[in-house]
Amino acid sequence: xxxxxxxxxxxxxxxxxxxxxxxxxxxxxxxxxxxxxxxxxxxxxxxxxxxxxxxxxxxxxxxxxxxxxxxxxxxxxxxxxxxxxxxxxxxxxxxxxxxxxxxxxxxxxxxxxxxxxxxxxxxxxxxxxxxxxxxxxxxxxxxxxxxxxxxxxxxxxxxxxxxxxxxxxxxxxxxxxxxxxxxxxxxxxxxxxxxxxxxxxxxxxxxxxxxxxxxxxxxxxxx
Numbered sequence: 567x568x569x570x571x572x573x574x575x576x577x578x579x580x581x582x583x584x585x586x587x588x589x590x591x592x593x594x595x596x597x598x599x600x601x602x603x604x605x606x607x608x609x610x611x612x613x614x615x616x617x618x619x620x621x622x623x624x625x626x627x628x629x630x631x632x633x634x635x636x637x638x639x640x641x642x643x644x645x646x647x648x649x650x651x652x653x654x655x656x657x658x659x660x661x662x663x664x665x666x667x668x669x670x671x672x673x674x675x676x677x678x679x680x681x682x683x684x685x686x687x688x689x690x691x692x693x694x695x696x697x698x699x700x701x702x703x704x705x706x707x708x709x710x711x712x713x714x715x716x717x718x719x720x721x722x723x724x725x726x727x728x729x730x731x732x733x734x735x736x737x738x739x740x741x742x743x744x745x746x747x748x749x750x751x752x753x754x755x756x757x758x759x760x761x762x763x764x765x766x767x768x769x770x771x772x773x774x775x776x777x778x779x780x781x782x783x784x785x786x787x788x789x
Contacts, residue, residue, distance in 0.1 A: 567591030567611075572744035577601045579749065580756040584769040586611040586655055586684075589647040590625045598649050607768035609684065610648035612641075614659025616688070623658045628672070630665045637668060641675045652770045653682030653704075655741075660689035669693050673701035682773050684708065686741055704773045712742035712751070721751040732764055737772045 567573050567587035576585060577600050585601045586609040587594055598608055613623035615630055626640045644654065653676065662668050663685065676683060682704040685694040698705035709731055712724045724740070732738035742748045759766055 567594055567597050569744065570597070572746075572749070573597055574600075575749045576744040577604050577606065579752050580766075581605045582607060582766065582768045584609055584652075584684075587648045588624065588657060589613065589644040594648055602650060607652055607770060608648060608650045609769065610644055610651045610654045611657045612644045612654045612659075613657045614662035616658040617661045621658060627657075628659070628662050628668060630662055630668050634667075634671060637671045638675065641672055645675065645679065645681075651681065652768075653684060655684035655708075656686045656688065658688060659686070660691075663694055664689050664691035666693055666697065669697045670701070673697050673703050676703045677701045682706070682770065684739070684769055706739055706769065706773050706776055708741045709738045710740040712740050713745055713748045716745055716747050718747045718751055721748055722755070725751060725755050729759075729762060729764060737776065739769070739772060 568591045570593070573585075573587075576583070577597075582605050584607040587597065588611045590613065591597070601608060613625070613627035615623065615627060626643055628637055628640055632640075645651070654672075656663055672683070683694060683698055685692055685705060685707045687708050694705060695707065697703075710724055710728045712728075713721050715721075721742070728738050728740045742752070756766065
């Protein structure tokens, strides 16, 4: 959502994709409307504190050392920024998603709203699965990062990894960025996945099937 042209190119891809918008992007109402009109699902990409202090997650990021009131305020702010979100996933956040107190505050807010959490898994120490279960929040973990190496060849190879994993476990979740090479790789891959015996579905469908609840129990908008 920050780079409007790249976002436009992502929205133009064959879907349904789940497009996660950074909560500090501008013109989010317009961009979300375009994405929804194109058949995509929406998530809020919430900035959270990383272990690497030289990285800046962006405005109003969730910080471990902030008091509960500040963390709650920023969670609620994030949830109001991106309309029609089915849930959130973390932008950076290796430190925050490893912190029990901070993640508990997120889960309390998501539970109240019937929203899900997609764990980007930026840390092996993540406590998302444990606390999502405690607070009865639907969650799923990212399986494959498509483009941490941004070459076209690498991304296409990662898509092959994704295919194999989906066939093995029945589903697979990939995360990518709206880079030119990622858009190019997906524009080649998406039209042929049906020929490979695979179905493209939004995150809420995977979530519902994984935990065995009706999809309509996962709310389609943040309040």
